[in-house]
Amino acid sequence: MPASPARPTPAQIRRWRQYLADERAEAAVYRDLAGRRDGEEKQILLALADAEGRHEAHWLELLGEHAGKPRKGDIRTRMLGLLARRFGSVFVLALAQRAESRSPYEADDDATDAMAADERIHEEVVRGLATRGRQRLSGTFRAAVFGANDGLVSNLSLILGIGATGVSSSIVLVTGIAGLLAGALSMGAGEYVSVRSQRELLEASQPGTETETALPHLDLEANELTLVYRARGMSAEEAEEHARVVLAAQQTQTGSVPISVPELAEGPADEHEAIGTGMGAAISSFCFFASGAIIPVLPYLFGLQGLVAVIVAAVLVGLALLGTGAIVGLLSGAPPLRRALRQLFIGYAAAAVTYALGYLFGTQVH
Known part of the structure; x- marks a missing residue:
């Protein structure tokens, strides 16, 4: 790697100062996260903060007298710090994992090979910490997220399909509420049976x-x-x-x-934690399906009719699908925008097909 010139250029100074600010901000994020944890996770996060401190020292050495006043980190790192101070949840770890994956050090000759390697390892460390949180969330949270998505898509499709036949808005409203209750009860019962069956299978294996x-x-x-x-x-x-x-x-x-031996007993215990409880999954599934299914009904509850109600319902559901898709993307470590757009496309495609079928059926009836 070529050595940096004795007198850095203005462009280098600007870049190094930004790196310095980002390293300080990232170290603060890890310290804030560590403050909300204890035991091994706390120690790991503090070690990550110390590593960012070593990177900070590298840029300070290069800058020398040009270090100037402390600058703010980039907007993404500052937002991450805000979330870490307020929440400290698995969502913040998932965001930190993505931030580590975007390190520019591999392509920058002024960063050492060790620093670039550190950032790659940091991504895996944060991925491991985020995985622990994902496992704790995966049972009930899975039922919650997918319950909400099912409610959004199925009830929007039902309302648009019925509305396209030309029936009155009051019938559409009653249909939407009936779909909400039927779907929420079905989802809750299905989740309870599914999770209980999984737990019983695991218990039978102990x-x-x-x-x-x-x-x-x-x-x-x-x-x-x-x-x-x-x-x-x-x-x-x-x-x-x-x-x-x-x-x-x-x-x-x-x-x-x-x-039994400890190493054999730990597997089923971890799986039980990841699956969650049957009642917790059922309640989450019922509530989140209902919270999703109520959104396309809202325009009709507030008296909107016809095409206006359809457009408002579609827009509201679209925003909700973008939100749930982004959350799933964050938790899975995937690009949140891509997951959000995929969720939106799938939801709108299902609703469009149902609307078209309802329109054709209504045309034939009339």
Whole structure:
């Protein structure tokens, strides 16, 4: 990498000062996030802030007397800092993950190779932290987001399809409310059954406690216990060693020794957390489907009729679809604008098809 000139150009000074401001702002974001956490996550975030401090020192050294007064970071980093101070949620981590992925250091000869590598690693570190939050949200949040989207699209399609047949606005309103209630109840019941079934399947896969009573009577030479651990994913050598430890502990203790091992028990527990509870998923699904389904009904509730009501309903639903699509994009680490536009296209396409079918049906009837 070529060395920077002894006397930096005005363009370099401007760029370095902006880098310096961005590094300071990013370090502040990580410290703010760390202030809302504890344990290992807090330590990781503080370590990220320290790394940004090393980058800050690099730009200060290059700038020397040209450092000048502290500047503000770019608008995205400042907004990220505001969100971190107010919320500190997985959404902020998802935004920070995307910010790290946009680092310009790889293409800048004035940044060291180590700094560019740091930024790539920082993205993975933040992705890991965001993944923890996504797992905690994924059960109930999945039901919430997709419930809202289903409510938006299905009820808009229903209202436009019925409205296109030429019936009165009062019939459209009643149809929309009926669709809201039927869809919300169906979604809630479906989510409850789905999540409960998943949890019951996971519970059926956990080691049974009754088998512990068989340990004192096992043939030490045959050692059938090794088969238990091999069936759960251990190699033959690992299973034999672990079975030996369990049986030795059984001989030296008067109490029972669990037949399961920690590393095997953690998997189902994490999966239970990710799936969520059946009642929580059902309530979220019902409420969010209803909150989405009410939006296309609002114009009719406020007395609008005909084409005006249709346009207002479509615009309101479009804005809501953009919002939910962007949120899903943020949480999944994907570009939020692309996910928002995809959500909008799918929703409008479904509504357009239903409207066309309703119009054709109404024309034939009349």
